[in-house]
Amino acid sequence: MDITKTLRFATAGSVDDGKSTLVGRLLHDSKSVLSDQLAAVEAVSLQRGQSTPDLALLTDGLRAEREQGITIDVAYRYFATARRRFILADTPGHVQYTRNMVTGASTADLALVLVDARHGIVEQTRRHLAVTALLRIPAVTLVVNKMDLVGFSEQVFADITAEFTRCARALGVPRVTAVPVSALDGDNVVRPSGRMDWYAGPTVLEHLETVDSGVDPRTEPARLPVQYVIRPGSAAHPDYRGYAGQLTSGLLRVGDPVTVLPAGRTTVIEAIDTPAGPAPAAWAPQSVTVRLADDIDIARGDLIAPARTPPRTTRQLHATVCQLSEQPLRAGRRVLLKHTTRTVRAVVQEIGSRLDLHDLTERPGAAALEANDIGRIVVRTAEPIALDGYAELRRTGSFLLIDPDDGSTLTAGMADAPADTDGM
Template sequence: MDTGTSTSTSTGTERLPTTTALLRFATAGSVDDGKSTLVGRLLYDSKSVLADQLGAVEAASMRRGQETPDLALLTDGLRAERDQGITIDVAYRYFATPRRRFILADTPGHVQYTRNMVTGASTAELAVVLVDARNGVVEQTRRHAALAALLRVPHVVLAVNKMDLVDYAKSSFTGIAEEFTAYAASLGVRDITAIPISALAGDNVVTPSAHMDWYSGPTILEHLETVPVGDNPTTAPARLPVQYVIRPQTAEHLDYRGYAGRIASGVLRVGDEVTVQPSGLASTITGIDTLGESVATAWAPQSVTVLLADDLDISRGDVIAPALDAPTITQDVEATVCHLHDRPLTVGARVLLKHGTRTVNAIVKQLPYKVDLTQGLTRRDLPHELAVNDIGTVVLRTSQPLPLDAYADSRLTGSFILIDPASGTTLAAGMCHATTARSGASA
């Protein structure tokens, strides 16, 4: 597991990570803005394309009568995408440079594939929003900015593409950058960087452009390699969703009882007083095992096994958290959801709610309003239902209490999915609102 560089904490003995060598990012933009070409150029110019892949792209381009490789074919993997020249599904690509590793989600631009962008950007730490320099900020651009804000993506890059078609004019770039930055900032996007590019020609994608000497900022790749990502784990309360209870049936480990899982946030230390939610049982950490050895400290996103001083009734789905900073316990969940399924979500629907490693039955009690992404995050009138790609607020009642954080505080422990109990298909992705239920106490 890569933890990046590290720095000493106030104890002077333990060392915790402060940066990460892995960046998850997503691309978005209107149809024909050049997302797939940008991704292809990024892979091609960074020498991240295998020889056989490049050969297949060159052969396909020649069959179309193109003298140069169509770099968009490196990401448009579905036949329908290649035939129509658009992105439909989320295309994931993995590549690396000497400075950082990347997981890229190339998401569709059309409004009917909003759910695909939500899927691709839900785990992203950076979003690249493309704009055609000839068209400027359009409705779909505003929609993508609103989704980035809604999903709490920490960093947004505005890539003003096709600058070669406006004669690399500074005024064209400046006007678009100022309009988008003002709009995204009004939605709460914290960090916005605007870069003028030509994905087709390669200007400012990997190498600086010789045609835009008025621009002195980073290229796309340089910004991706240097943007600070990975929150300091000491700033968030610890959360360990239990995946498995380990009890070896051997004479050597007869009394061993460990609680295994991946730390979602924060830091766990031997000696910490913790509580198990939603039961509210309390204990103290006596040991932490990871990677075949015992350690005194572990942090997100490490996978660990925690040992406690007391033999408690703990099972999959429970959450181990600090006694003084435990998540809220509630059976009434209010959240913003993106509906992903073709069948509408209606009041009274019975669903399964999967939060972390716990899955419970739930019923839809209310659908208070829908969200209009084209007008920021404006609330609309009470809907009768949420259709596919709709985003709105839902109020759920669960069969069992859940330990929830607000999505604004934690993208991991503040999110969930709704599942059809009959077919097992995913219906919606949810982001919890702040709740007033009791914190750190059993419901």
């Protein structure tokens, strides 16, 4: 099974940079649009007096989005070519919806960041690039759109690429691939453009089909957050006790020594059950039920990990966060912290700094984080959690802060690796 064949990617960029048009062109020219979908788009375009289909309508699916002419929600699309399968998240460009971009890009292997060739790098471009860097998306691709409106100028493309690359390096993004396109006309989206003969690189689709999709999860330390405990009760299996969940990373085999956290008890995997039946091994992102050799007190929210490479347990998190809620996040705020399948009470101890997106520097002494702000915080939990650094393992290094009164999501966080074993 080739688990690296599917590529998850997200689009980002400022308002009117042409994300929805690019995605529509990508789907249309790769023949990934059903005939009835295309007919509906053509009908709407005709009603508007447009002689050619408005391909942006393939992703701007909400009525409110069409009425306002902006993308509000994250639009997910699934398509495939002969070479690869794709899961695409078309994320909003407006500053008001940066938090939606965090949601759409949180599981991406690659980010396509669009820039309007006429305007170059703007603040929202830097904001989206900062989010891309913080989310540790393995690959970043700059798409310089609307090249037809700058006369297909090689110099304009080179200048934008150079500035974008400088910003990316300042944020810790090591490598950027840049492609000049005209999404409206299809230049360099699926087919090479005859109007930019100075560009010899791949089209957007060629790049997506060939780019490395990131780390093979089977090479990472295994992590199995327990979602559900299957207890005895069946007459056929009176002694059955299994621990069900989705492997977020790594590979587990029957006979592997494992540690159950946060308690720290060690045992051995006795069996692995999958929807297809018993299996000698399982790897991320499979959902499985694990049976253990010893009877250990395990509940939802516990974590099963290899005894040789367990995460650390801690009660204090240092993290970079993006504020999703309109409610400001202040020091002293009592919250619920959700980490994988575990939810614990917590308090925000400190707002360390806020990222200034004009010069990409951290500004200490922030009184609060407002909606869409990116900053550094310290959180203290009432119970220990088994935590990885987000830079090492994205799924077990991320968390959410939740309002304990109404259950709304306040903040998305990317944790540093714990400095000690218990945070006491």
